[in-house]
Amino acid sequence: MKKSPFESYLAAPWKAEYVRKKKDSNECILCAIANKNKSFTAWEVFRDDQAMILLNKYPYNPGHLLIVPLDHFEEFDMLSASLSSHLTILIQSSIKLLKKTHFPLGFNIGLNIGNVSGASVRHIHWHIVPRYFGDYNFLEILGTRVMVETLPQTLIKLQKEIEILRKNTF
Numbered sequence: 073m074k075k076s077p078f079e080s081y082l083a084a085p086w087k088a089e090y091v092r093k094k095k096d097s098n099e100c101i102l103c104a105i106a107n108k109n110k111s112f113t114a115w116e117v118f119r120d121d122q123a124m125i126l127l128n129k130y131p132y133n134p135g136h137l138l139i140v141p142l143d144h145f146e147e148f149d150m151l152s153a154s155l156s157s158h159l160t161i162l163i164q165s166s167i168k169l170l171k172k173t174h175f176p177l178g179f180n181i182g183l184n185i186g187n188v189s190g191a192s193v194r195h196i197h198w199h200i201v202p203r204y205f206g207d208y209n210f211l212e213i214l215g216t217r218v219m220v221e222t223l224p225q226t227l228i229k230l231q232k233e234i235e236i237l238r239k240n241t242f
């Protein structure tokens with residue numbers, strides 16, 4: 073009987089090795105950024121004692137942010153209630169910030185859990201993608217796009233309004 077693509081995926085030994093490797097938090101890029109490992113440059117917007125907000129290095133749209141707990145968690149259901157609510161406040165503050173700096177018409181807010189979901193980094197993180205008039209739907213924007221704003225320009229805009237994050241998180 074012919075195997076489904078799903079079964080072949082599960083049976084592929086090289087994939088199992090890849091999954092095991094990715095579980096090793098020593099190799100986690102977000103842990104390296106959280107620990108300020110100099111070999112990883114990050115576009116950091118904000119940080120407190122529990123989490124950080126980064127610019128996505130490969131943004132789907134200008135102002136695409138990542139909300140990342142400093143500690144390595146791979147499962148949403150493993151987060152404590154206090155960390156979850158702190159991260160939610162950071163998501164809300166980021167929306168307020170982007171409304172002020174980028175005037176989006178809407179947002180896509182996403183959390184990918186596990187390799188099969190499309191998560192390329194297992195350390196849990198939220199994507200906040202501001203949406204603008206005339207941009208594409210969420211899947212189409214994964215392709216090649218011309219960015220109308222560079223990362224340094226985005227960072228300068230956000231840092232001018234950083235008080236919004238400070239006021240809302242402390």
Ligand SMILES: [Zn+2]
Binds near residue numbers: 102104
């Ligand atoms: Zn990590």
